[in-house]
Amino acid sequence: MRIEKLRQTYDIEPVLVHFPLHPDTPQEGREMAGWYRHRGRDPEQMYQEMKARMDAEGLPYGKRTHSYNSRLAQELGKWADTQPGGGATYHDAAYRAYFVDCRNIGDAAVLLDIVGKVGLDPVEATKVLEERRFKDAVDADWQKSATYGVTGVPTFVAARYGVVGAQPYEVLAQLVEKAGAAKRS
Numbered sequence: 001m002r003i004e005k006l007r008q009t010y011d012i013e014p015v016l017v018h019f020p021l022h023p024d025t026p027q028e029g030r031e032m033a034g035w036y037r038h039r040g041r042d043p044e045q046m047y048q049e050m051k052a053r054m055d056a057e058g059l060p061y062g063k064r065t066h067s068y069n070s071r072l073a074q075e076l077g078k079w080a081d082t083q084p085g086g087g088a089t090y091h092d093a094a095y096r097a098y099f100v101d102c103r104n105i106g107d108a109a110v111l112l113d114i115v116g117k118v119g120l121d122p123v124e125a126t127k128v129l130e131e132r133r134f135k136d137a138v139d140a141d142w143q144k145s146a147t148y149g150v151t152g153v154p155t156f157v158a159a160r161y162g163v164v165g166a167q168p169y170e171v172l173a174q175l176v177e178k179a180g181a182a183k184r185s
Helices: 002-009 032-038 043-057 071-081 086-100 108-117 122-131 135-148 169-178
Strands: 155-158 161-164
Touching: 002 169, 032 043, 071 086, 071 108, 071 122, 071 135, 086 108, 108 122, 135 155, 155 169, 161 169
Parallel strands: none
Antiparallel strands: 155 161
């Protein structure tokens, strides 16, 4: 993937900053076809465009029927980042659950299933969700996203430069070079 290739080529340490994409989405989700039609877009065309982008990146992508609220998944992701080996594993599994398997990542039971499958402690994760331990951390990410002027995902920021959208590797390499990242030898 592009980010891993950047990490191997440049002396960078990517940091995931969460963004409130459609935070008003209810816990049970929102039916996507009607949502697209309401905005004058053809649902099948939107799917085909996204599928083509994901295929170009070598990323799996399922035919989702609903969009779900990702707030709790983000909070659990912040916790997973604090666990040995948990961050990237959790984020990858949450991506797969949402974008491939079309699961409701707004549902705590789904999130706890993901946690268990990646080897993190589901009892501790339950406490994290119940106590909203990482609510403030996600709020800080949302504020940082607003400060940066982020309006869509993905957005890539390096130093004071940024690009929005699923950009080709070459664009991301130019971004990190412009920001002063050194190439690894």
